[in-house]
Amino acid sequence: QSALTQPASVSGSPGQSITISCTGTSSDVGGYNYVSWYQQHPGKAPKLMIYDVSNRPSGVSNRFSGSKSGNTASLTISGLQAEDEADYYCSSYTSSSTFVFGTGTKVTVL
């Protein structure tokens, strides 16, 4: 049950697009279309941004999009805004019927 691998930090200027990667194995990310992404601001509970690889919950901005290729999933934030500055985590279902989170990525808006 090793954590999924994410870059520690990603930054971009307002209006730019950034992409966060999430690398696992064929036993988790690569084996199922059950990847989700969460946004967490300091001191707050996580918020679901993407589920089942590429689906957005109601109320989440369409600036957030998800995709997957092989064992790597990605979250793209387009039109970066100041309020997007937060920590982001991916998560995947696994072949053991459990779940695993990513190591987390701090997004900084320059």
Added chain:
Amino acid sequence: EVQLVESGGGLVQPGGSLRLSCAASGFTVSSNYMSWVRQAPGKGLEWVSVIYSGGSTYYADSVKGRFTISRDNSKNTLYLQMNSLRAEDTAVYYCARADGSSGYDYWGQGTLVTVSS
């Protein structure tokens, strides 16, 4: 309106036990799969345990054999019984709901568990 309210956190000595509760409203806990997720101070999210709608339970290797997840359908409440607690179990514990997809769409506010002598 869906709400999840955790309780039961606090300070406990190493080797001690604690039971966390997560009172749900606006939905039925037995109709969804429910999980506990924790976050150590200044660290990332760590998945802890899940109970599926059918009652099957699974755990992270780090807590297997020490923690037990359960639910009381009559009280619409999720529980996490934590035994043989260690310093590394110190964290904010969140309960979370998944509504048929892979994503946890509702989270509680979290309850802090501190394991220290």
